[in-house]
Amino acid sequence: MATLLREADVERVIKMEPVIEALADAMRELGEGIAENIPRRRVYPPGNVLNVMFASYPGSGYYGLKSYSIGGGKVRFLVALYRQDGEEAGNIDGLIEGNLLGAYRTGAASGLAARELAPRGAVEV
Numbered sequence: 666m667a668t669l670l671r672e673a674d675v676e677r678v679i680k681m682e683p684v685i686e687a688l689a690d691a692m693r694e695l696g697e698g699i700a701e702n703i704p705r706r707r708v709y710p711p712g713n714v715l716n717v718m719f720a721s722y723p724g725s726g727y728y729g730l731k732s733y734s735i736g737g738g739k740v741r742f743l744v745a746l747y748r749q750d751g752e753e754a755g756n757i758d759g760l761i762e763g764n765l766l767g768a769y770r771t772g773a774a775s776g777l778a779a780r781e782l783a784p785r786g787a788v789e790v
Contacts, residue, residue, distance in 0.1 A: 667746075667757040675765045684773040685780070691722045692777070699723055712736060726750055731763055742767055 694700035702720040709715075713736035721728035729746040742763035748756050 667760045670759065670761045672762045672765050675761060679765065679769055681769060681773065681776065684769045685776045687725065688770065688773045688777050689781075690724050694722060694724050710736075721749070723749060727758065729759075731767070733763070740764075 691700055695702060700720065700722050703718065705716050705718045707714055707716050713734060715732065715734050717730055717732045719728070719730035726749050727746045728749055729744060731742065731744045733740055733742040744759070744761040744763040744766060745757060746759035746761070748754055748758045
């Protein structure tokens with residue numbers, strides 16, 4: 666059974682450069698038609714919103730989903746990761762509170778775009 670990683674756990678271990686590299690690999694797979702990214706789906710319970718996004722990234726060995734709810738003036742994020750291969754295929758391998766994770770992914774997208782689109786040798790933006 667997967668352990669829930671709380672925001673404090675994520676904060677202790679996350680580093681931007683590996684997130685940028687993972688995003689670069691995932692985008693490459695997405696462009697090659699290997700990975701999948703399904704657009705956000707929403708439901709609207711009274712006074713709340715539940716959003717769900719799901720994707721597969723075969724190069725990582727995982728597929729999963731990110732959900733977030735908006736209600737009572739708060740936003741709550743949860744990421745669920747499922748193993749893709751082997752005897753454990755389909756098993757939940759990770760549950761992660763995803764606020765900080767999402768912020769890093771957003772920052773990594775900007776870092777990756779700057780790295781790939783900047784003129785070679787540029788030192789200022």
